[in-house]
Amino acid sequence: MKKCAVGIAAERQVLGGEEGEVYMLPILVQLPKSDVPNGNGEGGFKVRYDIYEAVGCPPVTTEDELLDALKMMQDYERERTGTDDVYALHWWGQGGTFSPQILARMYGSNDCLSYFEADVETGAPKFFLEKDSNFMKAVRFYNKAWNMGLLDPDSFTMDNATWAEKIKNGKVLSATCWGDQPDPTICGENAILTYLPGPFGYLPGAYFDCAPVGRGVDNAARALSTNCKDPVRAMQFLAWLDSDFGLRVIHCGVPGVDWDYVDGVPQFIGEARAAYEAGEGGTYMNGRTLRTSDAVWYMCTGNGVETDDGYPVRLDKTIEMRALSSTPAQLHFAHLFSEDFFYQGQVYDYWIKQGLVKADDNIKAAMIRSFMPALTQEMCEESDWPCIGHYNEMAADICTCSVEEFDSMVDELWNYCVEKGMPEIIEYANQNYLTTKALIEEMLGE
Amino acid sequence: MAGLLMGLIMLLTVFGSVLAEESKPEPITFTWLMAEGNMNLGDGIHTDKVAVLQYIKDELGIEIDWVTYNNDRYNALIAAGELPDIGSVAGNGQQLIDGGQLLPLSDLLEQYDRIS
Numbered sequence: 001m002k003k004c005a006v007g008i009a010a011e012r013q014v015l016g017g018e019e020g021e022v023y024m025l026p027i028l029v030q031l032p033k034s035d036v037p038n039g040n041g042e043g044g045f046k047v048r049y050d051i052y053e054a055v056g057c058p059p060v061t062t063e064d065e066l067l068d069a070l071k072m073m074q075d076y077e078r079e080r081t082g083t084d085d086v087y088a089l090h091w092w093g094q095g096g097t098f099s100p101q102i103l104a105r106m107y108g109s110n111d112c113l114s115y116f117e118a119d120v121e122t123g124a125p126k127f128f129l130e131k132d133s134n135f136m137k138a139v140r141f142y143n144k145a146w147n148m149g150l151l152d153p154d155s156f157t158m159d160n161a162t163w164a165e166k167i168k169n170g171k172v173l174s175a176t177c178w179g180d181q182p183d184p185t186i187c188g189e190n191a192i193l194t195y196l197p198g199p200f201g202y203l204p205g206a207y208f209d210c211a212p213v214g215r216g217v218d219n220a221a222r223a224l225s226t227n228c229k230d231p232v233r234a235m236q237f238l239a240w241l242d243s244d245f246g247l248r249v250i251h252c253g254v255p256g257v258d259w260d261y262v263d264g265v266p267q268f269i270g271e272a273r274a275a276y277e278a279g280e281g282g283t284y285m286n287g288r289t290l291r292t293s294d295a296v297w298y299m300c301t302g303n304g305v306e307t308d309d310g311y312p313v314r315l316d317k318t319i320e321m322r323a324l325s326s327t328p329a330q331l332h333f334a335h336l337f338s339e340d341f342f343y344q345g346q347v348y349d350y351w352i353k354q355g356l357v358k359a360d361d362n363i364k365a366a367m368i369r370s371f372m373p374a375l376t377q378e379m380c381e382e383s384d385w386p387c388i389g390h391y392n393e394m395a396a397d398i399c400t401c402s403v404e405e406f407d408s409m410v411d412e413l414w415n416y417c418v419e420k421g422m423p424e425i426i427e428y429a430n431q432n433y434l435t436t437k438a439l440i441e442e443m444l445g446e
Numbered sequence: 447m448a449g450l451l452m453g454l455i456m457l458l459t460v461f462g463s464v465l466a467e468e469s470k471p472e473p474i475t476f477t478w479l480m481a482e483g484n485m486n487l488g489d490g491i492h493t494d495k496v497a498v499l500q501y502i503k504d505e506l507g508i509e510i511d512w513v514t515y516n517n518d519r520y521n522a523l524i525a526a527g528e529l530p531d532i533g534s535v536a537g538n539g540q541q542l543i544d545g546g547q548l549l550p551l552s553d554l555l556e557q558y559d560r561i562s
Contacts (some may be wrong), residue, residue: 223532232557
């Protein structure tokens with residue numbers, strides 16, 4: 001479990017009591033700095049780069065410039081297709097928190113606690129509905145888009161299947177999403193959703209997500225109960241699951257059948273290789289590994305960890321496999337920046353190294369975020385959840401009000417939060433942040 | 447001579463099989479606690495339907511019996527002191543530690559892993 005060393009040390013420091021005991025073992029450890037950028041399925045705000053290219057790649061260093069560019073893209077695509085039901089943006093989750101929550105990551109925050117965001121540079125928490133939160137910046141962005149006629153009016157009523165379908169069939173030209181992509185048979189061979197480097201500041205997940213201590217938002221981790229029938233065997237099993245070999249088995253399938261070392265290089269073989277080359281690797285692995293179930297994320301450390309052989313745990317993430325399985329759209333996009341690139345992650349890495357945008361890779365902030373004590377059930381039931389419920393009721397109205405009315409709507413929302421006692425809970429979270437920060441700094445010897 | 451050779455081969459084959467069986471670890475089934483929302487498979491995860499779980503069973507002698515929970519089930523398991531062998535538990539674990547329901551792992555880590 002050397003991959004969890006930082007996480008285990010943090011467990012001793014934060015939960016270990018005076019003896020520094022370890023009770024919880026990390027899961028999903030990921031470290032952002034990697035020789036192999038991620039960049040196909042990261043969660044954030046993406047635009048149809050092929051349409052952006054078609055309108056001449058106008059500069060987008062500010063939000064307003066981005067909205068102007070999106071307007072050009074919408075006009076272009078409506079004229080090209082002769083339709084008026086193409087929109088620049090839509091909203092995931094029937095008007096709920098999802099889309100602004102994901103867009104907030106581009107401004108430099110990540111989820112923590114219950115409906116709080118944490119600054120990616122400091123780990124400091126902020127409630128979603130505080131007026132200066134990144135979440136509310138994102139809502140304001142959507143409000144501006146609505147007032148420019150760019151936001152799909154179905155956003156507040158459509159189900160998630162319709163949301164995804166609109167991406168596939170080219171009825172929307174941007175999305176807060178993970179791996180969703182337009183269908184090339186409908187939208188054209190070069191159709192692709194990618195990040196843009198300018199307007200927001202951060203590219204979430206351009207490398208692997210920063211999770212050095214191996215705990216999720218719900219603080220999940222592995223433990224052995226005192227009922228465990230064979231603790232030695234169980235610990236040996238957990239150690240095997242976290243070994244390079246065990247991780248490869250869990251993520252890549254049966255050794256000798258799905259993957260193997262060929263000339264010293266770990267790689268897919270046989271039917272698995274053929275499936276990945278055909279762009280059907282994910283489907284093939286259904287039934288071979290646990291990757292199609294979230295269970296895999298709770299059994300062992302993540303796939304964004306260093307291995308002794310230097311190759312990623314997930315063999316579909318190697319440069320070689322990426323090259324073999326790149327789609328024409330990926331190649332077209334990547335070649336706009338270098339003939340040596342062949343997928344989005346290499347372009348994102350290039351933008352970050354050019355200083356055009358930042359990666360969310362502050363390990364200390366991620367450690368603090370992961371160990372912030374949760375809100376109590378009472379806090380959630382009496383304040384936190386009702387406030388978010390109230391926001392959900394108002395979301396469509398806030399998003400579709402005039403730009404002039406927006407601030408008063410936000411004030412109204414915040415006043416409700418005050419009535420529900422959120423300032424005290426925010427203070428509770430801030431005090432916990434300071435305590436947790438001090439513990440982590442002590443552990444790091446700062 | 448040929449008969450003797452054949453007999454020797456058969457003897458070696460049987461002996462080899464016995465050795466192979468003896469080197470296989472004792473089969474064991476661990477119960478593993480997992481939030482039901484995290485399973486993401488409608489009818490559960492069955493060893494015979496997932497190749498790597500079958501591989502783990504064959505090679506390590508370990509089978510996993512998933513125990514899923516929602517909030518009520520989680521609280522009931524804790525109240526009854528019936529947590530499964532292994533848990534992917536949510537929350538910071540303090541309640542379970544204070545209640546003596548989690549094993550301290552430092553010694554096990556030191557003995558059976560590469561770091562402590």
